[in-house]
Amino acid sequence: MKDKANKPQEPSNAKLEDLKRNTTESTDQLMNTDQGLLINDDTNSLKAGSRGPSLLEDFILREKITHFDHERIPERIVHARGSAAHGYFEVYESMEKYTKAGFLQDPKIKTPVFTRFSTVAGSRGSTDLARDVRGFSVKFYTKEGNYDLVGNNMPVFFIQDAIKFPDLIHAVKPEPHNEIPQAASAHDTFWDFISLMPESMHHVMWAMSDRAIPRSLRMMEGFGVHTFRFINAQNESHFVKFHWKPKLGIHGVLWDEAQKISGKNSDFHRQDLWEAIENGNFPEWELGVQLIPEAEEHKFDFDLLDPTKLVPEELVPVMKIGRMVLNRNPDNFFAETEQVAFHPGHIVPGIDFTNDPLLQGRLFSYTDTQLSRLGSPNFHEIPINRSINEVHNNQRDGHMRQQINPGRTSYHPNSLGGGCPFQAKADQGGFESFNERIDAHKVRERSKSFSDHFSQATLFFNSMTAVEQNHIIKAFRFELGKVDTEEIRMRMLGFLSIVDETLAKKVAEGLGMEVPKSPQKPLNHGVSADPNPDQETVIKKPSVASSDALSMLKSKENNDTIETRQVAFICTDGVNEEALNSMKKALEDKGAMAKIIAPHLGTIKTDKGTEIPVDQSLLIAASVLFDSVYIPANGQFDFKDNTPDVIEFINESYKHCKVIGFGENIKDFIKETMIPLDDNKNKDNGIIISKNDNSNAQEYISALAQHRFWEREPKA
């Protein structure tokens, strides 16, 4: 990590300036109590004699302990584990044709943002590498008020109606009798629920894919999930689906790796985001939209209001309209990342909701949850939550009110206060809801257009490469393998056989079970409570057979960058200085990060006698924390007692299909590892034997850009 002096200086923005009002620097200051009284002794409590009891009178002790006792607030009921950063958003060109949203009009406007990524199921201290959906929430501090895009890294959701959300979350959270397991869906209650909810099958396919174990928060897509509306100045509406496309491509890790990372560094994603920003490698996403004119609402064979469906990019291409850059870490985790309150209902003129029944329920839930989490309806006054434009209304009082509203009137209409604050007309920017016509009976039912639960699950599976399909199969084997109740597994095999017969068969093989012959019959297997008895599932083929955009490996968002890839240089005394330095330079020139790993911390001596600082000892480093391993040439190559650690490091990198490079004079050592050196027929392009002068460094760089060599997986 670069030191503070070298830290790239990000320009300030309106929100950062606003936060300064509440930022207190203690450098060179004397310590005082919360009442401002200077403290003379913060080490000893007030006692009756140096060996006597503490005195109740000690207000300094009491204030300190009382504050400490109340330091915790309830964690989020979902998405408790998160990491966030500041940044900005800028639009490429005016979107005036589609929306009047101020922040989407002018490419010269940089809108401050605060973006929080999260896992869903685990608690605040849980591992980053859980197999889980990732939250992707962006708060835009626009001049027209806060706009929150509260999405996920998967474009669909498990359920169609918000009334099932508490059930879904109760099912996935640790089981209530013994609070096991933490941050994991691999247990009976989750799969019990899923196996009774056919509508969840599409999202389950995503959740079992490598999307659920991202390599980095900086290397995942984001989605608004629901269909929203853009409204232009003429009050014309377009349906809109939001996408975030990462500049660094879309990458995941293997499940075996994820589990090991969780042990080695459960803050892996948080630290990766933090360090990238500290090092000036600012993560970046493009904002994409799929736009559908109001008149084309019913043109698809799925319902745009159904959040278990995506709009294939083959049907409606994604138009990239702007970019978001995250360029500043928070100053204080609690004040910013923990207290930030997102809400899909925070919108601005030019953006509006649809009648998606999941979205409609969310519009209630988010304010409600902040009331118990942050404790008061004044949570909007917490610095990270307040809008950059001043708030004027007649809301008053409540716990922890910060704002001092002078005057007699806190009601509207009033004459005593001159009628202030005034209502804003539409041409003054006043928000008006889209005047959609609704003419309906009050019913408690699901639209028939929501009844196809499988076709897009099949589309997703069909769109995967063989490697990705295999990972999905293994994920189901793992998850269902941890389910004790055989009936639940059986019901899941039934569902899977509707998605894809081979998928079901392969999962069944792993479970040592047979796929049920009539997949829908076992659905309720003795359970009479059909969640939706009036809605018969429609089983049909997907209208688009396969979509490359759904595959992480086929996605056109991937590029040949090696920026910020972490490469472990395993070295020991006697390392060839030329080999080490030339490869390190070649990689760093392309933006990769080389770390020197050696048997001990401190320094190692090169063949020329130069002392090289060591970044991590073999005790701390692990292959799963790196994208690649490189072992420079070394005349007297000997790791002594650490030899098994180095072999394990290399073998694990091999098993996880990573790029491995080494100097040609250490081939004998490499023979001790799993790497097959003599297999000329099946050459592994992820194994690079480098010359001492590294004249073939480009070969290594190109291999690293590929991220992984999956064709190795069956062998490894």
Ligand code: HDD
């Ligand atoms: Fe939610 C938090 C995303 C459905 C109720 N949700 C939360 C966060 C994200 C999402 C990213 C974390 C925000 C943060 O970083 O602070 N939620 C989604 C998506 C959904 C979704 C993409 C479906 C498309 N959520 C959903 C439903 C409900 C909720 C249907 C309730 C009916 N979500 C909540 C919540 C949370 C929350 C309980 C917990 C913490 C918070 O709101 O601020 O209100």
